[in-house]
Amino acid sequence: MTDKNTAATSSDSSQNELHGPLIVDVLANSKPGDSLELKGWVRSKRESKAGIAFVALHDGSCFDALQIVIDATLENYADVQALSAGCAISVEGKLVESEGKGQTIEMQASSVTVIGWVEDPETYPIAKKRHTFEYLRSVAHLRPRTNAFGAISRVRSVLSSAVHRYYHERHFHWVNTPLITTSDCEGAGELFRVSTLDMVNTPRMPDGSVDFGKDFFGAEAFLTVSGQLNVESYAMALSRVYTFGPTFRAENSNTSRHLAEFWMIEPEVAFADLNDNAALAEDFLKYLFNAVLNECEDDMAFFAQRVDKDAIVRLEQMQNAEFERMDYTDAIKILENCKKSFEFPVSWGADLQSEHERYLTEEHVGRPVVLMNYPKQIKAFYMRLNDDEKTVAAMDVLAPGIGEIIGGSQREERLDYLDKRLVEQGLDTHLDWYRDLRRYGTAPHAGFGLGFERLVNYVTGMENIRDAIPFPRVPRSAPF
RNA sequence: UCCCCGGUAGCUCAGUCGGUAGAGCAAAUGACUGUUAAUCAUUGGGUCGGCGGUUCAAGUCCGUCCCGGGGAGCCA
Numbered sequence: 084m085t086d087k088n089t090a091a092t093s094s095d096s097s098q099n100e101l102h103g104p105l106i107v108d109v110l111a112n113s114k115p116g117d118s119l120e121l122k123g124w125v126r127s128k129r130e131s132k133a134g135i136a137f138v139a140l141h142d143g144s145c146f147d148a149l150q151i152v153i154d155a156t157l158e159n160y161a162d163v164q165a166l167s168a169g170c171a172i173s174v175e176g177k178l179v180e181s182e183g184k185g186q187t188i189e190m191q192a193s194s195v196t197v198i199g200w201v202e203d204p205e206t207y208p209i210a211k212k213r214h215t216f217e218y219l220r221s222v223a224h225l226r227p228r229t230n231a232f233g234a235i236s237r238v239r240s241v242l243s244s245a246v247h248r249y250y251h252e253r254h255f256h257w258v259n260t261p262l263i264t265t266s267d268c269e270g271a272g273e274l275f276r277v278s279t280l281d282m283v284n285t286p287r288m289p290d291g292s293v294d295f296g297k298d299f300f301g302a303e304a305f306l307t308v309s310g311q312l313n314v315e316s317y318a319m320a321l322s323r324v325y326t327f328g329p330t331f332r333a334e335n336s337n338t339s340r341h342l343a344e345f346w347m348i349e350p351e352v353a354f355a356d357l358n359d360n361a362a363l364a365e366d367f368l369k370y371l372f373n374a375v376l377n378e379c380e381d382d383m384a385f386f387a388q389r390v391d392k393d394a395i396v397r398l399e400q401m402q403n404a405e406f407e408r409m410d411y412t413d414a415i416k417i418l419e420n421c422k423k424s425f426e427f428p429v430s431w432g433a434d435l436q437s438e439h440e441r442y443l444t445e446e447h448v449g450r451p452v453v454l455m456n457y458p459k460q461i462k463a464f465y466m467r468l469n470d471d472e473k474t475v476a477a478m479d480v481l482a483p484g485i486g487e488i489i490g491g492s493q494r495e496e497r498l499d500y501l502d503k504r505l506v507e508q509g510l511d512t513h514l515d516w517y518r519d520l521r522r523y524g525t526a527p528h529a530g531f532g533l534g535f536e537r538l539v540n541y542v543t544g545m546e547n548i549r550d551a552i553p554f555p556r557v558p559r560s561a562p563f
Numbered sequence: 564u565c566c567c568c569g570g571u572a573g574c575u576c577a578g579u580c581g582g583u584a585g586a587g588c589a590a591a592u593g594a595c596u597g598u599u600a601a602u603c604a605u606u607g608g609g610u611c612g613g614c615g616g617u618u619c620a621a622g623u624c625c626g627u628c629c630c631g632g633g634g635a636g637c638c639a
Contacts, residue, residue, distance in 0.1 A: 127599085127600080127601095129597095129598045129599070129601055130598080131595065131596060131597075131598070131601095134596050134597095135596065135597065135598080136598090137597075137598050137599075137601095139599080150598085150599080152597080152598095155596095167590080168589095181597090182597055183597055183598060183599070184597095184598090184599075185598085185599040186599085203573090203590090204573095204589085204590055204591080205573055205589075205590040205591075205607095205608080206573050206590085207573080207589090207590090208573075208574090210573065210574065210588085210589045210590075211588095211589065211590095211600075212574065212575090212588055212589050212600075213574085213575085213588085213600080214574065214575090215574085215575075217631070217632065218574065218575085220631090221631085272637075272638065272639095273637090309639090330639080332637090332638075332639085334637055334638070335564060335637090336564095336636085336637060336638075337564085338633095338634080338635080338636090338637090338638095339632090339633080339634095340638085340639085341637080341638070341639080342639090345639070346639095347639060348639095426635090427635095436635090436636090437634095437635075437636090438635095486638095486639095487638070487639065488639075489639080490638080490639060532639060533639070534638085534639030535639085536639085537639060538639095547632090548639095559630090560630095
């Protein structure tokens with residue numbers, strides 16, 4: 084489809100040829116005296132009836148709006164007077180140094196064209212006032228027009244780009260694992276069924292059970308809960324790989340940290356052990372934080388001012404701090420010996436509760452903690468059994484304020500050990516293809532999963548994961 | 564799924580002892596020659612989440628359902 088004659092390939096500023104410059108370009112590159120045309124939406128309008136109107140024009144390309152100064156002598160000034168928040172307009176004019184205090188540069192308009200009116204300013208859901216995040220969730224199709232959701236969107240996009248850049252620079256290859264799977268044992272959570280069967284007249288087997296052989300894939304199918312098993316097969320050929328895509332869990336989880344549809348990043352590295360895995364997780368997170376600090380200065384300043392005053396400091400301090408690495412067994416000792424009284428008991432062999440994780444990362448250490456080597460009975464079948472035969476080479480990265488942000492492990496590469504775990508978990512009749520990876524040139528390998536929305540929240544200081552994804556899907560709610 | 568809290572104007576909330584509703588913001592209109600969440604004045608705006616019950620009378624009390632928030636479990 085590429086064509087050397089298209090405009091996009093004939094210029095080094097191709098983005099500008101779509102419809103004139105964006106405000107981000109103007110603020111970075113233009114100077115007083117330049118004439119240009121801008122298109123965007125009205126954030127606010129202040130006017131002095133006797134002769135002048137100020138419109139804050141926003142196009143989402145950056146945090147800032149550009150102030151447009153409009154003289155009453157303009158022939159369609161009545162239109163300008165009728166503008167309200169949300170109107171789409173096109174403005175031609177000349178950049179001038181601002182006489183006002185809030186900005187250094189502004190545009191003196193020579194013409195203003197209204198592209199789209201707001202039909203009823205009083206009921207426009209994004210009125211020129213503060214709104215709660217809770218309310219904005221109910222107008223998720225309009226909330227990107229606010230400062231906060233504009234900023235979240237740009238940070239999310241920059242993070243996503245940095246994820247790919249980080250791995251690309253280190254010769255990891257992006258593998259697009261399937262979203263539909265017929266294996267019901269990927270090891271995490273409840274699954275969403277994918278089916279084209281008639282739910283009213285369902286085909287049945289003689290014993291009355293559903294005949295999934297007649298279903299679209301000829302077998303029971305689900306939305307994936309993880310791309311890990313699939314991406315392991317590519318790690319066993321391309322050495323360094325990662326997935327980055329949507330994931331689905333049909334858990335009835337009603338918390339500020341869970342979504343039914345979320346994005347996950349899962350690197351998988353051949354010939355790596357658990358320590359390599361922990362080092363990768365730490366280096367990766369630091370790279371992402373650094374990217375946001377460098378590329379989203381204005382957006383981060385907004386979060387620090389309006390959402391979480393520590394938003395920037397937290398990421399800056401991370402650059403120098405080593406993540407604390409701690410064995411599960413040592414963590415249990417710390418929890419048992421600390422004076423704090425917990426609601427749930429602490430004992431070796433039990434999974435840590437939220438309150439325990441929070442104590443470790445927030446109070447005991449005060450920065451991210453990598454917890455390693457968990458009891459095998461509380462972890463998944465694919466995690467590598469340690470020499471003590473009691474623990475597996477698993478790790479969780481816990482972050483202050485957000486809890487588990489990464490979960491990963493060194494994988495069991497020895498077929499006999501893997502088979503033993505599969506039998507223990509009653510999965511031995513499945514996953515022959517996964518066993519093949521251990522039969523043909525097996526090798527140590529390790530990887531982890533990073534919840535992308537949890538990362539977005541950690542970076543921005545936002546508290547509810549429903550605000551970290553454009554259109555959140557949670558139990559009993561998938562509007563838009 | 565469990566435990567708490569909530570649902571009243573476009574938004575955020577108040578509403579006393581049960582007696583048919585109020586504020587701020589937003590909006591509209593007007594005033595002001597440079598505003599910055601402009602300011603000042605005026606005006607309009609209500610199925611009090613749904614259903615049922617108690618009562619002469621319910622926003623208010625009772626039951627139930629729905630929706631939202633916080634926390635827990637599960638996890639990323």
